[in-house]
Amino acid sequence: VMYDLPYPGPTTRVRQVYPCPLSARELDVLRELADGKVYKQIALRLDLSTSTVRTHLHNIYRKLGAVDRAQAVISASERGWL
Template sequence: MTFASPTRILLIEDHAFTRDGLRAAINLETDLRVTAEARSGEEGLEVLARHEVDVAVVDIGLPGIDGIQTCTEIKRGWPAVRVVMLTAHDLRDEVFAALAGGADAYCLKSAQSDLLLLAIRAAAAGSAYLDPQVAHHVLGGIRAPDTASPLTAREMDVLRLIADGMSNKDIALRLGVSVSTVKLHVQDLLVKLQAADRTQAAVKALRRGLL
């Protein structure tokens, strides 16, 4: 009889006490195993270059590059790796920024360990998970969207692909247009959404119910 290998987990958490607790809770499970750890986003990316990982559990408040940027970099460099965002705060902007950065699951540190394990398993299985205490932010954004979108249909296409973490080159290939055309669409949608960059544009679009 053959047994499935445990889900390999990378912990990216700067506080040793929290990291120890997470490791202990996860390693009690037969189907989950912490195989690598890092104390910062930069270190986490270096670890990913050397280790095979299925799920990265990332603290949103990391020193250096924060958890959201770390998530974005993980999705860019290792798109198959699933990301569980871990935070101490129930903040609307953080929730949407994490989702825009490509997080597959979002869990509060104050939650019981069962919920974190549920989030990890859901992410590993290709599903999404939101901590029940933050789900209302997303539901609120869906139920109370702004009025009509200021974006054209093609700008919305570009925005959706940005939210999926795609680069301008990838978007150009997907839509069958030139990179310069994509850049023009990105510039236009940034102006219309009054966003400073691509990530902020995706966050604002999520908050307004456009995505």
């Protein structure tokens, strides 16, 4: 019996992974953000001040060209960083 297997032709999407410009700590913060946590929850979980979390998120948005948390999470996910 022969099976017809899908051929990885031109319609197959290959996920490209880009080098990540974020620091390890920024990635930690972004992962928590992607899980739906707010500044205070992220700060408690990562043992940071809320001000430090805010600074990390500001840097993440700048590095990713994002204007809000949803855009940052989507951008990082599409690039294979989350």
